Structures are given as structure tokens and as C-alpha cells.
Amino acid sequence: MDFSDQIDVLKTTEHKSDGLLYIDSRGYLRFEPNIYPSIQIKTYTFFWRDNNAWRGPLNQGNINAVTRLFPNLTKDESIIRWEEKDSEEILLSPVAELSEAFPFQKEAIRFLVKRHKSMLCLAPGLGKTICAILAVKDLFGLTHSASVLIVSPLSLLQNWKKEIKKWAGDDAVIWHQNTSPDAQWIVTNYDTVRTRMTHVNSASTSKSRSVYRGYDFDILIIDESILIKNRKTQRTHAIKALAKNCKIVWMLSGSPTSKNYSDLWSQLNILDSTHFSAFWRFTENYCDVEQTQWGYQIYGNKKNAAAELHEDLEHIYYARTQQQVLPDLPDWIFKSLDIPMPKDQERVYGEMEETFVAQLTDDNALLAPNILTQMLRLIQLASNPILVEGKDVSAKWQAVIEMMQFVEKPVIIWTTFIETARRIRQQLEGKKYKVSELTGRTKKASRQNIVDAFQNDQIDAIIAHPAVGKFGFTLTRARTAIYLERSYNGDDYYQSLHRVRR
Structure with missing residues (x-):
């Protein structure tokens, strides 16, 4: 072999494909590898088959993942045609297209209409509620043929009723624990679903749980889905059982994770239990995990996990931040809750x-x-009323405690009364939140230290009185400000707003 022959051999080896990616006759994604090892593909729910190929579910996320693992693979014509068809933009019905929704909201509506099992993550204030309502109207128009169940935090039930009336022109019914759901639009809270869907058999020594399956809805909308991030809770099991009977399941969240990307798994598992079947396999893909003598320990997210998740969840996850859709971001985005x-x-x-x-x-x-x-x-x-020696009964206080589970942190809770600050702090600390007070009884020597800790993400929430927090303190790290109590002092309110202005 002369020198020129050696060059030809090297070129052939250099351009050898990692393998062939194609769609088989049964609609599965298959990968026939030409390199060894290829077992790393198993982490994306692929299984080895007798014909020397890996087989997995067909979706854009899996195509992206395999392409990332084997960058020199060859895509069969069947893959190219499928990707072209999958990327086609659908046309919205006049109900959604002619609405007052912003362009980015219409893009989100198209995603929901196209992806019947999916998650919509829009930053607070960007209108994920509006998108979900208009997506329902786009799918079913004015026929009123679909039954829709919305599961949301208790504090947001009235807001859903108001938005459904505004954007769909329909009246929604709130489903409480002692009533039965009977309407096209039904709004309920997580505790009602947990109570009605899960039954504990107290006669059994193991207290086994059975799930009622008598509720059938065409569309299930799960608002603030971060509340089901824990895969072991009754709440999550009840939502999962409910979702199995629904043709369309949409999850909505401003931020679906609180600690690390493992928070996503139970939400994704409800949407697609085949693709997201194993918690630790998913977690090891995107988080730094170490096995210790006490079990597995999660230390945080992997360096490139955000970019990889963006590719791997393309078929099921749509997210936009305020900066992405609002070039001239307003100083504040207001939302009133009834x-x-x-x-x-x-x-x-x-x-x-x-x-x-x-x-x-x-x-x-x-x-x-x-x-x-x-x-x-x-x-x-x-x-x-407890502030004036009455009964301790307050839906607003309960709403604040509940909101801490799903709003972006850190949080400022503005109060007018010191007793409110003291009691709210006790309740939040009882739920393991890191909380400080910034009121008239806070020692002046401690106030700046509290602010510094807040600005450095060492505190989940500050409970502050506007008269104390309005001058001299920078609280721009706040992601959410909750006005639990409002006085009639306009200057206090104006100054408190500017403490959190970015």
C-alpha cells in the first residue's frame, strides 16, 4: 500500500457513521450503532432488541438526545420527514387567533393545542392561565362538548373563575369536598382531589391506599405543578390517578423546580410514564448524584443540564422568561387575587x-x-380577627402560606401590623422556611444584616412593615412581593414598591 492508499483509508475511517437512526414500521425510534460502547443510550429509555438495534419512544426529545450522544450518526429519510412534519406550525381557530393574546402567548397556545400531554412554564405575569383557557377554546370551539377540570392552589380558585369568564365567556363551578363536579368548567384545589381520589383502608394494618377512578374529564389542567414535585405524597399519587383517565393533561408553572432538576421528574412522569419511568435514571442524567452509606445524595444540577434538558424535553416542555418576551421589562408586574x-x-x-x-x-x-x-x-x-382578640380565622393568611410553595423566591411579605408579622413568621418557620422580620420591633443594629442575608439568598422571606422597609434598604433581590395588608398611607406603599424595583 502506497502513501496515497493510506490517506484514503484514514479518510474512510474518519467519516464512518456512528450508526443509523430511523423509524421502524411500528412507529418506534431505532438506532443501529456502528461504535462501541453504545449502552449510554439506555438512560433515555432505549432497550436493546434482537436485530442489533436500540429501540425507544419516538419524539423530538429522544432524537435530540441520541444525536447529542452520537454526533456522527446518520439520520434516515424517515427521521427527516418526521421532523419536518412535527415542526409544522398549526393554525389557530379564530377564537384564539383574534383574541387579545400577545404573540408569545399565541405561540404557547399552539404548543398546548399540538401537545396534549405537556408542560407550560411561563414566568409570573406572562399569562399561562390565559393560554390554557384559549387553548381549550381552540380545541373545542363553541361546542361546549369538553369537560375541563382545573386543579389549582386554593388561593387561586377565584382568579380562575374570573379569567374563564373573561376569556371564554363561560361560568366555572368550584368543586368543593362536599359537592360533586357537574359543569363544563370545574375548578378545584389539590386537597379536594387528594381527599376524593384517595381512600385509606384503616382496617388494614398496612393502611393500604386505593384510588377512586370514577371521575372522567376530557381536559385536566394542573396549575402550579411544582406542588406535585414530591413523587411520594398522596397529593401526587391522586393527581397521577386522575390524569390517567384524561385525554389531555396540561401542567402550568411559573417555576417547576425549587432545589434541582429532580423536582421535574414526578411532573413529567404523570405526563409520560413510559418515557420518564425511573426517577434515579432521570436524576443521574441531569443532577450530580453520589451513592453514600445512607443512600443516594443529590448535590445539585450538572453543569450542562439546562441546555440538555432544553433539547430532551422539546416535545413536552415550553418555557419563556420575562426577559425573552418583554424586551422593555416593566418595573413591576401586578396581580390581584380575590x-x-x-x-x-x-x-x-x-x-x-x-x-x-x-x-x-x-x-x-x-x-x-x-x-x-x-x-x-x-x-x-x-x-x-385574632388581631382584635377575635377568632383565629383568615383565608388571606392561609393563602400566603400556600403561595410560598409556588411563587418565586425570595419573597417580601408586606404587613401593616406587627402581630401579623410575628404570627406569619411562626407559621412559615414551622414549615421549615428561613424567615426574618423587618418591623418596628427589629433592632436597628440587626436590620442591615437581615437585608444583606436577603440580598445574598440566605433567606426565603422577609416579613416587613413599609414604614421600616421603605427607606435606605435595597431589597432588589426579591422575586415576589406580597401585600398581605395595606394601609391607607400612599407614601408607604409607593416607597415599598421602589425598594424592590430592579
């Missing part, structure tokens, strides 16, 4: 509003001698 009062709270509030006297208990009446005092008492009663 929180209905419990009956006892509503009664004393109504009495104070109408007669200036609220009967807190049988032997304790609260009197407002003038209008200014009445206004103060109404703020207190709207927050929690």
Missing part, C-alpha cells in the same frame, strides 16, 4: 362595616367610635 372570607370572618367584617360594632364572641364586642377607627378595624378584620 380571597373569599370564611363565614365567621365575613360576619364580623360585615357587622363592623354596617353598624360600627362587631360581635367577636358572645361576651366580646368590638366598637369603632368614628370612621377613621372603623377603617382601621376593617383592615384588621379583613386580615384576621
Whole structure:
């Protein structure tokens, strides 16, 4: 062999394909490797078959993953045709296309309409609720033929009713634990689903759980799906059982992870239990995991995990940040939540509003001698009657505790009353959150240290009084500001807004 022959051999070896990727007659994705080893493909739910090929589910995420593992593979014509067809943009119905939705929202609607088992992650304020409602209308138009169940945090039920009326023109029904779902649009909370779907057999020593499967809906929308990140909870098992009977399942979240990417697994497993079948296999793909004498330990996300997840979840996951869709990002994005009062709270509030006297208990009446005092008492009663020695009953306080599970952190909770700050702090610390107070009773020498810890992500939440937090402190690290109580002091409110302005 002369020198020129050697060059030809080297060229042939250099350009040898890693293998052939194609779609078989049964619609599976297959990869016939030409290199060794190729077993790393197993981490993406591929299995070795007798015809010397790996077989796995056909989706764009798997195609991306195999291409990343074997960059010199050859794509068969069947793959090229499938990718071209899969990337075709669908046309929206006039209901969605002619709506007031922004272009990026219409893009999200197209994704939901096309992907019947998928997750929509839009940053807070970008309108994932609107997108889901218009996607339902796009699929079923004005026929009212689909039954839709929305599972959301308790604090967001009224907001869903309001948005459905605004964007769909329909009336939604809230499904409580003691009622039965009977409407086209049904809105409920996670606890109702957990209670109605899961039954504990107390007669059994093992307390085995059985799941009721009597609820059938065409569309299931799971709002703030980060609340089912724990794969072992009754809440997650109940949602999974419910989702099995639904043709369309959409998950919505502002941020689907809190610690690391392992939080995604239970959410993805509900959407596609075949592709995302093994928790630790998924976690080892995207997280730094070490096996210790006490079991597996997750230390964080892998360096390139974000980019790989973007490729691997392309077929099931759509996400946009505020910076991506709003070049001129506003200083604040406001959202008002309507929180209905419990009956006892509503009664004393109504009495104070109408007669200036609220009967807190049988032997304790609260009197407002003038209008200014009445206004103060109404703020207190709207927050929690316990502030004026009444019953400890407050939907707003419960909503704040619940919101801490799914809003972006760190959080500032603005309060008017020191007693509110003290009690909310106790409740949050009881749930293992790192919380500090910034009120009139906070020592001046400690205040800057608290702010510094907040700015350095060492605190989950600060509970602050506007009069203390409005001057001299920079709290721009805040991702969410919750106004639990509002006074009538406009300057306090204005200054508190500017403490968190970026």
C-alpha cells in the first residue's frame, strides 16, 4: 500500500457513521450503532432488541438526545420527514387567533393545542392561565362538548373563575369536598382531589391506599405543578390517578423546580410514564448524584443540564422568561387575587362595616367610635380577627402560606401590623422556611444584616412593615412581593414598591 492508499483509508475511517437512526414500521425510534460502547443510550429509555438495534419512544426529545450522544450518526429519510412534519406550525381557530393574546402567548397556545400531554412554564405575569383557557377554546370551539377540570392552589380558585369568564365567556363551578363536579368548567384545589381520589383502608394494618377512578374529564389542567414535585405524597399519587383517565393533561408553572432538576421528574412522569419511568435514571442524567452509606445524595444540577434538558424535553416542555418576551421589562408586574372570607370572618367584617360594632364572641364586642377607627378595624378584620382578640380565622393568611410553595423566591411579605408579622413568621418557620422580620420591633443594629442575608439568598422571606422597609434598604433581590395588608398611607406603599424595583 502506497502513501496515497493510506490517506484514503484514514479518510474512510474518519467519516464512518456512528450508526443509523430511523423509524421502524411500528412507529418506534431505532438506532443501529456502528461504535462501541453504545449502552449510554439506555438512560433515555432505549432497550436493546434482537436485530442489533436500540429501540425507544419516538419524539423530538429522544432524537435530540441520541444525536447529542452520537454526533456522527446518520439520520434516515424517515427521521427527516418526521421532523419536518412535527415542526409544522398549526393554525389557530379564530377564537384564539383574534383574541387579545400577545404573540408569545399565541405561540404557547399552539404548543398546548399540538401537545396534549405537556408542560407550560411561563414566568409570573406572562399569562399561562390565559393560554390554557384559549387553548381549550381552540380545541373545542363553541361546542361546549369538553369537560375541563382545573386543579389549582386554593388561593387561586377565584382568579380562575374570573379569567374563564373573561376569556371564554363561560361560568366555572368550584368543586368543593362536599359537592360533586357537574359543569363544563370545574375548578378545584389539590386537597379536594387528594381527599376524593384517595381512600385509606384503616382496617388494614398496612393502611393500604386505593384510588377512586370514577371521575372522567376530557381536559385536566394542573396549575402550579411544582406542588406535585414530591413523587411520594398522596397529593401526587391522586393527581397521577386522575390524569390517567384524561385525554389531555396540561401542567402550568411559573417555576417547576425549587432545589434541582429532580423536582421535574414526578411532573413529567404523570405526563409520560413510559418515557420518564425511573426517577434515579432521570436524576443521574441531569443532577450530580453520589451513592453514600445512607443512600443516594443529590448535590445539585450538572453543569450542562439546562441546555440538555432544553433539547430532551422539546416535545413536552415550553418555557419563556420575562426577559425573552418583554424586551422593555416593566418595573413591576401586578396581580390581584380575590380571597373569599370564611363565614365567621365575613360576619364580623360585615357587622363592623354596617353598624360600627362587631360581635367577636358572645361576651366580646368590638366598637369603632368614628370612621377613621372603623377603617382601621376593617383592615384588621379583613386580615384576621385574632388581631382584635377575635377568632383565629383568615383565608388571606392561609393563602400566603400556600403561595410560598409556588411563587418565586425570595419573597417580601408586606404587613401593616406587627402581630401579623410575628404570627406569619411562626407559621412559615414551622414549615421549615428561613424567615426574618423587618418591623418596628427589629433592632436597628440587626436590620442591615437581615437585608444583606436577603440580598445574598440566605433567606426565603422577609416579613416587613413599609414604614421600616421603605427607606435606605435595597431589597432588589426579591422575586415576589406580597401585600398581605395595606394601609391607607400612599407614601408607604409607593416607597415599598421602589425598594424592590430592579
